[in-house]
Amino acid sequence: xxxxxxxxxxxxxxxxxxxxxxxxxxxxxxxxxxxxxxxxxxxxxxxxxxxxxxxxxxxxxxxxxxxxxxxxxxxxxxxxxxxxxxxxxxxxxxxxxxxxxxxxxxxxxxxxxxxxxxxxxxxxxxxxxxxxxxxxxxxxxxxxxxxxxxxxxxxxxxxxxxxxxxxxxxxxxxxxxxxxxxxxxxxxxxxxxxxxxxxxxxxxxxxxxxxxxxxxxxxxxxxxxxxxxxxxxxxxxxxxxxxxxxxxxxxxxxxxxxxxxxxxxxxxxxxxxxxxxxxxxxxxxxxxxxxxxxxxxxxxxxxxxxxxxxxxxxxxxxxxxxxxxxxxxxxxxxxxxxxxxxxxxxxxxxx
Numbered sequence: 315x316x317x318x319x320x321x322x323x324x325x326x327x328x329x330x331x332x333x334x335x336x337x338x339x340x341x342x343x344x345x346x347x348x349x350x351x352x353x354x355x356x357x358x359x360x361x362x363x364x365x366x367x368x369x370x371x372x373x374x375x376x377x378x379x380x381x382x383x384x385x386x387x388x389x390x391x392x393x394x395x396x397x398x399x400x401x402x403x404x405x406x407x408x409x410x411x412x413x414x415x416x417x418x419x420x421x422x423x424x425x426x427x428x429x430x431x432x433x434x435x436x437x438x439x440x441x442x443x444x445x446x447x448x449x450x451x452x453x454x455x456x457x458x459x460x461x462x463x464x465x466x467x468x469x470x471x472x473x474x475x476x477x478x479x480x481x482x483x484x485x486x487x488x489x490x491x492x493x494x495x496x497x498x499x500x501x502x503x504x505x506x507x508x509x510x511x512x513x514x515x516x517x518x519x520x521x522x523x524x525x526x527x528x529x530x531x532x533x534x535x536x537x538x539x540x541x542x543x544x545x546x547x548x549x550x551x552x553x554x555x556x557x558x559x560x561x562x563x564x565x566x567x568x569x570x571x572x573x574x575x576x577x578x579x580x581x582x583x584x585x586x587x588x589x590x591x592x593x594x595x596x597x598x599x600x601x602x603x604x605x606x607x608x609x610x611x612x613x614x615x616x617x618x619x620x621x622x623x624x625x626x627x628x629x630x631x632x633x634x635x636x637x638x639x640x641x642x643x644x645x646x647x648x649x650x651x652x653x654x655x656x657x658x659x660x661x662x663x664x665x
Contacts, residue, residue: 344629345636348661350644351412351550352377358400366649367407370658374408376455376509376640379442382415382435384422391419391431393438399446409448410486411439412455420464420471428467432474453484455509460493465501472504486548491515491536494543508545512624513552513642518614519565525590527552527614530623540631548638549628551660553652555615559603567603571647572613576600583611590615618656625663632664639664 350367352375359367380396393413403409413435423431439454456475460468476485486507493500494510515533518526540547557572558565577583580600583592594609639661649657 343665344634346661346664347374347636347638348372349374349376349638349640351375351640351642353643354397354645355395356398356400357403359403363644363646364404366654367644369654370661372407374410374638375403375644376410376412378414378457379411379439380413382413382419382431384416384419390427391415391423393434396438396442399448402447409451410453410455411443411451412457413439415456415458415468415471417459417461417464420458420460420467423467425467425470428470429474432471433478435471436475436478450480451483453486453507454479455486455488456505457488459488459490460500460503462496462499462501469501469504476504488550489545489547491533494539495536497539497543502544505545507548507638508543509548509550509638509640510540510628511550511642512628513550513616518556518558518568521558521560521563521565521610521612525614525616526558527554527556528616528620528624530620530627533624534627537627537631540628541633546635546637547632548640549632549664550640550642551621551624552616552642553621553657554643554648555613555651557600558612558614559605560610560612561606561608566609569601569603571645571651572601573615573651574613577611577613616652618652618659621656621660622663625660629664637664 348371350372357377378397380393382391382393384390385392442448443450454475456472458468472485472487479485484506486509487503487505489503489508489510491510491512512533513528514526515529515536516523516526520526523529554570555572557569557577559567559569577585577592577600580598582594582596582598582600582605584595585592590613592611592613594605594607594611596607598605641657641660
């Protein structure tokens with residue numbers, strides 16, 4: 315065996331330090347739970363759905379139970395769009411009830427009404443669980459893009475909601491990137507875990523954005539504080555797409571789930587070379603949406619290379635330890651378009 319000289323050891327140490335500085339040092343494998351968001355109006359898993367979930371070793375679904383919006387008629391926040399359970403979830407699949415709350419509902423609520431809102435949310439969750447024969451959940455999640463203006467109401471809502479939970483139930487909240495970067499302004503929610511929603515970085519109605527769903531260059535500018543964020547963080551990544559249709563610089567419609575082949579088959583558009591923008595060459599219809607000559611269609615879509623780059627960026631910036639990795643969201647079109655094998659690689663990329 316060759317003798318290890320001081321010069322050789324120094325060179326090795328220099329190389330290891332360089333790898334560490336570049337974030338390339340190997341880490342212990344992380345334990346993850348494979349998850350999906352389920353954001354559809356009716357809960358139903360057919361045989362093909364169950365096969366997909368089993369193949370991907372998915373253990374939990376974050377199911378949107380209902381929305382909370384501001385009712386002008388009632389002059390108060392009200393629950394709407396409750397999910398209907400057309401089929402009962404299999405016992406092996408954990409269901410996390412998730413409630414989406416609009417920022418407007420919080421902004422227009424009075425501070426004194428927040429405790430009442432928390433009680434109504436809890437009562438509705440309990441009723442829906444009992445009505446559909448669902449077990450008591452181990453976690454409840456609130457999804458709200460709160461701001462500095464509404465944080466006190468949202469945090470009060472979380473504290474009041476926690477008081478009504480069974481001891482040991484995890485309370486979690488979704489987090490957008492701006493709430494991570496500007497935590498001193500927007501605050502840190504009083505919950506057990508946060509779910510980092512790593513998508514929708516930009517508003518789709520802005521015509522000049524590159525990709526409103528996932529643009530890693532934009533995302534990177536917000537992630538400097540991830541490692542020091544005081545909550546344990548889970549992460550959600552997208553596999554969906556949409557077409558943003560513009561008349562001039564005015565957004566006309568968001569066409570959900572649009573894919574390149576559907577645009578090509580419509581024979582209405584000419585694609586700018588090497589881009590995700592399409593110019594309407596004539597009048598017509600796409601998914602019953604009226605198209606006029608001269609309209610611009612921007613296809614915001616994510617593929618595996620884009621999501622893989624996001625995973626590689628996030629993996630070493632999240633704290634070590636067990637995390638939930640959730641894909642948004644579970645529907646046949648999105649999953650088939652992205653591919654089961656690609657979804658499996660996304661999960662595996664965090665280990």
